[in-house]
Amino acid sequence: MRFERRNPVSAERVWEGKAADAADVAHALAVARAAFPDWADAPQASRVAIVQRFGELLAxxxxxxxxxxxxxxxxxxxxxxxxVQSMIAKVGISxxxxxxxxGERSEEAAGMRSVLRHRPHGVLAVFGPFNFPGxxxxxxxxxxxLAGNTVLFKPSELAPATAEACLRLWRQAGLPAGVLDVLQGGAETGALLAEADLDGLLFTGSARTGARLAQRFAQTPQRILALEMGGNNPLMVWEPEDVEVAAALVLQSAFLSAGQRCTCARRLILxxxxEGDDLLDALLALCERLRVDAWDAEPIPFMGSVITPAAAETLLSVQAQRVAAGGRVLRAMRILREGTGLLGPGLLDASDIALPDEEVFGPLLQVQRAQDFEHALQLAGATRFGLAAxxxxxxxxxxEQFxxxxxxxxxxWNRPLTGASSGLPFGxxxxxxxxxxxxxxxxxxxxxxxxxxxxxxxQIPEIPGLAAAAPAS
Incomplete structure (x- = not known):
């Protein structure tokens, strides 16, 4: 089946191609399986050199x-x-x-050597998201x-062109045939790949899809499964040093990437x-100054589009549901240009409603007011998620309490919630x-x-309780 990707503002066609079917998945898996032994046995320095060359080509x-x-x-x-700069930095960090x-390490003792080595799993699938497609x-x-695995990469169907461009750079870097391949497609292609005879799957995406993958992999403990999913992330502002600076940090935490980062603040607890009123006033004033426009617009916007016009409509439906439940609109999220994914940032006071424990993946910040710090901590922790706070x-x-x-x-602490270091673990x-x-x-x-x-x-081992051998006659 053929599909295409269009820009979410101009509707310009960015990519068109075929979704991988069962035969494509089976063929790619066989090729990756055949390529694995040589790649796994290649000297580590050779693998590092190719990865470094990829980083140079990215630059x-x-x-x-x-x-x-x-x-x-x-x-x-x-x-x-x-x-792209984060992609380049990832090479050296990795x-x-x-x-x-x-790596490898060893110790010598009593004529014996204890050695720790690491071996690759085999063929790994990587499922990528649309919000950071590179x-x-x-x-x-x-x-x-780097570990010696071969990889089958299924990018989001909303970001096929970026994946294809990166594959070309890997091949230019000298990556051997079969070590990395891209399988384009949507949920059907993803299901085919998840059900294939893989040695593991590395996933970034929604909690709903991640839970389905966990169920699918539950009967195969021999396969590695790494799930990186979203969150219903709380951001608390309590006795800030400067209200204006605090409001700017909230703005960035909630609306960077049009709210399409898994670490974005979803709930603002004040x-x-x-004190809480002052923070809201400062935040609303900043929202009025925030530019939202196409990716290449001048002057440069802070926020671009959400990923599709359909995603924008879904987000508006979520906002309407919260309002119908009793939420109070402080600033309405709205479509700024018909037929596009351009949404203005929204703020909703949800203090008096039973707020669903869901990730709202867009520029809608839900405000909760707390009577005291203990109440604020309770609100912050009232979620099944545990990504960021x-x-x-x-x-x-x-x-310290927090x-x-x-x-x-x-x-x-006193930093944007969307900030994370690649030199630390992330999950x-x-x-x-x-x-x-x-x-x-x-x-x-x-x-x-x-x-x-x-x-x-x-060496003859010591065996307690072993009777001495009978003398030879």
Whole structure:
């Protein structure tokens, strides 16, 4: 089946091609399986050299690739350029992380050597998301290849062109045939690949899809499954040092990437009374100044489009449901240009409604007012997710309480919630992940440890309770 991808504002066709069917998946798997032994046995230095060459090509093609990401996803040019820089940085970070977390070490004692080595799993599938079509799949693919796995990459059907461009760069870097292939398509192609005879699957996407994959993999514990999913992330502002600065941090936390980052703030928790009112006033004033436009517009916008016009309509439906349940509109999220995915940022006071524990993947920030700090902590922790949480406060003691109470994988203080370091692990707990964090820890799930005791000579072991041999007659 053929499908296409169009820009979410101009409707310009970006890519057109065929979705992989069962025969395509089977063929790609056979090729990857055949390529695995040579790639796994290649010297580590050879694999590192190819990955480094890929990073060099990314740098050389940075502007062109950023423009493609902007055109395909609708994110502003400056943000797409930042994504490409993150891809380039990931190369060096992954090489260092692999050496630290999945390298080789040995010790000698009493004529015996204890050795730790790591071996690749085999053929891994990588499922990529649309919001970071280069960076997030890259965070799985680079460490998987460094470990010696072969990879079948199914990008989001909403970002096929970026995946194809990256595959070309890998091939230019000298990656052997069959070591990495791209299988384009939607949910049907993903289901075919998930059901194939893989050695593992590395997924970034929604909690709903991740839960289905976990069920599918439950009967096959021999296969690795790494799930990186979303969150219903709380951001608390309590006794900030500066209200205006705090409002700017909230703006970035909630509306960066048009709210389409898994770490975006979904719930803003404020105290009842004047302090919370002042923060909201400052935030609403900033929202009025926030530019939303096409990816290549001038002057540059802060926010681009959500991924499709249909996604924009879905988000408006969510907003309408919250309002019908009793939510109070502080600033309505609305479509700024008919037939596009351009949405203005929205704020909704949800203090008096039973807020569904769902990830709203777009520029709608839901406000909850708390009577005191303990109540605020209870609101922040009232979620099945556990990806990210943040506190903006001048009081270190408040942060100590906050970090001890919140069960999340990413926790920030006086920083945007959307900020994360690739030099640290990245992932969540609860409905946000399955304890397979990526970034610095990605090397952990891309290889398995082999512990060996080795001796160059045979030695007679001590065997307590063994009777002495009878003397020879």
């Amino acid at each position: 050389f093609e940075a502007t062109r690739l950023a423009d493609l990401i902007g055109l395909e996803t609708g994110k502003p040019r400056w943000e797409a350029a930042s994504e 090489i260092r992380a692999q050496a630290e977390r999945a 960076h997030l799949p890259n965070g799985h693919i680079v460490p998987a290849l 105290p009842v009374g004047g 943040g506190l903006i406060s001048r009081e270190p003691a408040r942060y 970090r001890r109470r919140l069960r999340v994988g990413v926790l920030n 969540g707990v609860g409905a946000s992940g399955n304890h397979r964090p990526s970034a610095w820890y990605a090397a952990d799930y891309c290889a398995f440890p082999v512990a060996s005791l080795e001796s160059p000579r045979l």
